[in-house]
Amino acid sequence: VVQLTFHAADAGDPCYSPNGSKICFVSYLSGTAQVYRMDASGANQVQLTSNLNDNFDPHYTPDTSSIVWTVRNCGIGEIYRMRDDGTDVVNLTQHAANDERPTAARTSY
Numbered sequence: 282v283v284q285l286t287f288h289a290a291d292a293g294d295p296c297y298s299p300n301g302s303k304i305c306f307v308s309y310l311s312g313t314a315q316v317y318r319m320d321a322s323g324a325n326q327v328q329l330t331s332n333l334n335d336n337f338d339p340h341y342t343p344d345t346s347s348i349v350w351t352v353r354n355c356g357i358g359e360i361y362r363m364r365d366d367g368t369d370v371v372n373l374t375q376h377a378a379n380d381e382r383p384t385a386a387r388t389s390y
C-alpha cells in the first residue's frame with residue numbers, strides 16, 4: 282500500500298487510466314468535491330474541475346484522452362466528459378432525470 286495524497290482534505294474515487302500512467306480522483310481540497318488528475322506515482326496533481334457542485338466517480342475513457350464523471354447539482358446528477366487536461370467539458374445527459382456513476386467501456390476489442 283502506497284499513500285499518494287498528503288493533504289488534510291478527503292480524497293477518493295481513484296481510477297487508473299487504461300495505460301496505467303495516470304490516476305483521476307476526487308478531492309475536497311478546494312472545499313467541494315472536485316476532479317483531479319495525477320501521475321500514477323502521485324506526482325503532478327492537477328485540479329481539473331472548479332465548480333460549486335459535487336463532482337464524483339471519475340473514469341478514464343479507454344483511449345486515456347478523456348474523463349467521464351458525475352456532477353450533482355441540487356441533488357440531480359448529470360454525466361459529463363472532459364479532456365484529460367480539463368478542457369472541452371461536455372454535459373452528456375441533459376434532462377431532469379438523475380444520471381450518475383458513468384463507466385467508460387471499450388468500444389472495440
